[in-house]
Amino acid sequence: MAKIDLHKENIQGLIIRGYTHPCSSHLLFSFPAAEKGKGAAAAFFKVLMPYVQPASVWIVKPKMMLNIGLTYSGIQKACAFSADELGTFEPSFKEGPASEDSQRALADIDDADPSRWLFGSGPGNNVDVVVHVYAMTETDLAAITGIVTGAAAAANVKELLPFDGKERLTQYPLETDRIHFGYKDGISEPDLNWPENTDPGDLNNFIIGYPNSSIEPGPFNEAVYKKFSAFMKDGCYNAFRVVYQDVEAFEKFLDDNAKDIAAALGKPSETAYAREWLAAKLCGRWRNGSPLNLSPDAPDPETADATVFEYVTGDAKTDDTAGMRCPFSGHTRVANPRDDKKMKIQDHRGRRIIRRGVPYGAPFGAADYKNEQGLIGLFLCGSISAQFELVSSWMNSNDFSKTYFPDYDTQDALLGNRQAGNNNTFRIPIPGREEPLALKHTLPKLIVARGTLYCLLPSVSALQSIADGSVAEL
Numbered sequence: 001m002a003k004i005d006l007h008k009e010n011i012q013g014l015i016i017r018g019y020t021h022p023c024s025s026h027l028l029f030s031f032p033a034a035e036k037g038k039g040a041a042a043a044f045f046k047v048l049m050p051y052v053q054p055a056s057v058w059i060v061k062p063k064m065m066l067n068i069g070l071t072y073s074g075i076q077k078a079c080a081f082s083a084d085e086l087g088t089f090e091p092s093f094k095e096g097p098a099s100e101d102s103q104r105a106l107a108d109i110d111d112a113d114p115s116r117w118l119f120g121s122g123p124g125n126n127v128d129v130v131v132h133v134y135a136m137t138e139t140d141l142a143a144i145t146g147i148v149t150g151a152a153a154a155a156n157v158k159e160l161l162p163f164d165g166k167e168r169l170t171q172y173p174l175e176t177d178r179i180h181f182g183y184k185d186g187i188s189e190p191d192l193n194w195p196e197n198t199d200p201g202d203l204n205n206f207i208i209g210y211p212n213s214s215i216e217p218g219p220f221n222e223a224v225y226k227k228f229s230a231f232m233k234d235g236c237y238n239a240f241r242v243v244y245q246d247v248e249a250f251e252k253f254l255d256d257n258a259k260d261i262a263a264a265l266g267k268p269s270e271t272a273y274a275r276e277w278l279a280a281k282l283c284g285r286w287r288n289g290s291p292l293n294l295s296p297d298a299p300d301p302e303t304a305d306a307t308v309f310e311y312v313t314g315d316a317k318t319d320d321t322a323g324m325r326c327p328f329s330g331h332t333r334v335a336n337p338r339d340d341k342k343m344k345i346q347d348h349r350g351r352r353i354i355r356r357g358v359p360y361g362a363p364f365g366a367a368d369y370k371n372e373q374g375l376i377g378l379f380l381c382g383s384i385s386a387q388f389e390l391v392s393s394w395m396n397s398n399d400f401s402k403t404y405f406p407d408y409d410t411q412d413a414l415l416g417n418r419q420a421g422n423n424n425t426f427r428i429p430i431p432g433r434e435e436p437l438a439l440k441h442t443l444p445k446l447i448v449a450r451g452t453l454y455c456l457l458p459s460v461s462a463l464q465s466i467a468d469g470s471v472a473e474l
Helices: 034-051 072-078 091-095 100-106 138-154 200-204 226-232 247-264 271-283 331-335 384-396 460-467
Strands: 023-030 064-070 129-135 158-160 236-245 354-360 374-381 447-457
Touching (some): 023 138, 034 064, 034 460, 064 072, 064 138, 072 447, 091 384, 100 384, 138 158, 236 384, 247 271, 271 331, 331 384, 374 384, 374 447
Antiparallel strands (some): 023 129, 064 129, 064 447, 236 374, 236 447, 354 374
């Protein structure tokens, strides 16, 4: 198949690369309604455009930069598209993550119910635009944040502060590449050979407007909607989701089960090892990043960043069809079954998601946010429903494969919503045992959604067309 060049200069940078800037913040804004929204968006974006970072390779890392996402309501307010054109968006994007259909997959219940979100649902919390700002120092972050908020105020664009109207969604500098549960983060992403030439099918699983996609990437009907198609070209969807991590419940779960696990492993005195062994089984990787399929017995610095491994190898020494190394409900195995043919998931490789994310909030016990801590996640895809929502549904109910019988109602060990009635007993196959080890202490709810937005990351030219008022003339 012929390769296709990416339009790197026209694609927003965070789609192609994971930034390594140590400081970032994610600012939420609402445009004025009706016709005033177009003028406000134009004035706001005109100031921001010089700082928009494309995917082009930089020679010197910018000390401060930004990328921009628009929700469906933001596009309605900022752009003069017809109802027919707007109607070509997939329903998930139009209706938003709090909608009944999307919630069938996300299943945000109890304290994660959309009515309790800090943004994205409810009166006064409707977001039109997200500005993702990145900087090399705290001083640079303050400078770029001041530019953005100053431009918003001048354009009559309202900023929404999710934490009690006082705090922004700002990155917290934890130990390098770690999240609050202690796992190394940012290891595994889809292997797309970016930013080199790439297969057009892979390309269109993430960026809109390229041929031969294995999924439907959303609105792109050039023959009928030429102007709208030009606006959508080189864009990408972003499921922007903020989740709280209950570190106390996580560490308590490890403590509660450590003694029984140590005994089951034949190492009754090694409860510290048993705690880390359980943490690895929950995730599918040791907390240093080593995947269980390559390092089943202990973390190994040599495999800490490993991404090349399979669950079905055909080699008796490494084959894991019974989940002896990585349990089937371990997070990494649910989120990316890889080559596991036993799972019988049609085209599961086309369901991958590009994830960018940073921790927010000080570690447990510190005063910041009153112990509020978690992850700011950007989940990039060509189709919200066929990628983000599908994989989310796998996490909440492992009913996508007969592999999970008889425990057909199990969930992702880390990210499941723990809905009442589900089987929350984590079963761990262990070599030499006839039956998997079923933990006496059931899985607690470890994450809580604080807010979710479905955004389009438009191309640089599309953003410029909003800034100069020519969006309807593309």
